[in-house]
């Protein structure tokens with residue numbers, strides 16, 4: 176195991192503020208794909224994209240929230256999606272995403288804050304590896320729902336420990352109870368980084384926004 180790569184993952188998890196997190200991702204951006212693919216065996220972009228493709232037509236207008244260097248965009252392109260917006264808090268990560276030539280639009284914004292999109296803008300939202308330690312919290316979901324059209328889909332991965340310990344479980348259940356969205360499917364837990372962090376598990380969650 177490459178210790179420097181392992182260290183970088185712990186380093187971003189331990190960020191105390193969004194500006195620290197953004198700076199750390201800016202610094203990591205150029206090496207991110209190599210570390211995640213070669214060292215960690217990062218499979219979450221493919222896994223989540225399969226779920227989006229199961230429910231959403233490829234012509235859909237899709238937001239990739241926390242797009243990073245664009246690995247989800249690359250995975251979605253294989254399913255024929257070609258109307259993709261990449262949003263992330265790190266300019267450095269978005270710069271790498273631009274080089275992939277799979278997104279039509281790029282926006283630097285912060286999940287958890289107001290998002291500068293009109294209500295009901297997107298047919299679907301996907302977010303992979305962002306609901307994790309030291310990253311976006313459960314309050315981010317309100318804005319993702321606001322900018323998704325009625326009957327649109329929101330697909331995201333969450334670390335299983337973060338789901339139970341950081342308020343996601345309560346938030347997701349509350350949104351269901353209030354009839355704001357409905358749960359369509361949740362995957363079995365899987366190892367998103369089988370070779371780098373074999374003790375970490377994620378699930379993919381699929382919700383549909385209510386009319």
Ligand SMILES: C[S@@+](CC[C@H](N)C(=O)[O-])C[C@H]1O[C@@H](n2cnc3c(N)ncnc32)[C@H](O)[C@@H]1O
Pocket residue numbers: 193196197200219220240241242243244245246247262263264265268284285286287302303304305309310311312
């Ligand atoms: C582990 S990476 C995942 C990137 C990409 N989705 C993937 O699957 O490779 C997490 C990304 O989320 C972004 N991020 C973290 N917290 C965020 C927030 N509150 N708002 C927007 N982006 C955020 C980081 O800048 C980083 O690019």
